[in-house]
Amino acid sequence: MHSNRRVTMAFLLIAGAIAIGIFGYMMIEDYTFFEGFYMSVITLTTVGFGEVKPLSNVGRGFTTFYILLGFISLALAGHAIAESLLEKVFSDQSGIKKMRKKISALKSHYIIRGYGRVGAAASEYFEKAGIDFVTIE
Known part of the structure; x- marks a missing residue:
C-alpha cells in the first residue's frame, strides 16, 4: 500500500x-x-x-x-x-x-557541473550522442 x-x-x-x-x-x-x-x-x-x-x-x-x-x-x-x-x-x-x-561503474565519462542553461544543453548533446556523463548540481 x-x-x-x-x-x-x-x-x-x-x-x-x-x-x-x-x-x-x-x-x-x-x-x-x-x-x-x-x-x-x-x-x-x-x-x-x-x-x-x-x-x-x-x-x-x-x-x-x-x-x-x-x-x-x-x-x-x-x-x-x-x-x-x-x-x-x-x-x-x-x-x-x-x-x-x-x-562508480562509469569510465571515461564527462562531468557536467551545474544544470543551468549551458549544463542542460551539454546534457542533451551527450544524451543524443550516447556519451556517458554525470551532472553535479
Missing part, C-alpha cells in the same frame, strides 16, 4: 475509534456529544483523568471493550505511520546507493 494511503488509513482508524466511543457513551451513558468525545479521547490516550460522570456496569463493560479497541487501533495506526516513515528513509537511501553504484 502506498505510504500516503497508509497514513490516511491510520488517521481514519483513529477517527473511527473516537466515533465509536462517542456513539457508545452517548447511547449507553446518555452523555452529550462533547462529554462522549472527551471521555473517548481520555480513554484512548490513557491520560487517566476521572470519568465525566460515574459509569454504570454496562458503561464499565463498554469502556473495557473500548480500551482494548483503542489500544489495537493506536497500535495499528502507529505501525502504519512508522512503516511509512521508514519506507521513505530507506527508499531514499536505496536510490542514492543505486546512483553511486552507476556512477
Whole structure:
C-alpha cells in the first residue's frame, strides 16, 4: 500500500475509534456529544483523568471493550505511520546507493557541473550522442 494511503488509513482508524466511543457513551451513558468525545479521547490516550460522570456496569463493560479497541487501533495506526516513515528513509537511501553504484561503474565519462542553461544543453548533446556523463548540481 502506498505510504500516503497508509497514513490516511491510520488517521481514519483513529477517527473511527473516537466515533465509536462517542456513539457508545452517548447511547449507553446518555452523555452529550462533547462529554462522549472527551471521555473517548481520555480513554484512548490513557491520560487517566476521572470519568465525566460515574459509569454504570454496562458503561464499565463498554469502556473495557473500548480500551482494548483503542489500544489495537493506536497500535495499528502507529505501525502504519512508522512503516511509512521508514519506507521513505530507506527508499531514499536505496536510490542514492543505486546512483553511486552507476556512477562508480562509469569510465571515461564527462562531468557536467551545474544544470543551468549551458549544463542542460551539454546534457542533451551527450544524451543524443550516447556519451556517458554525470551532472553535479
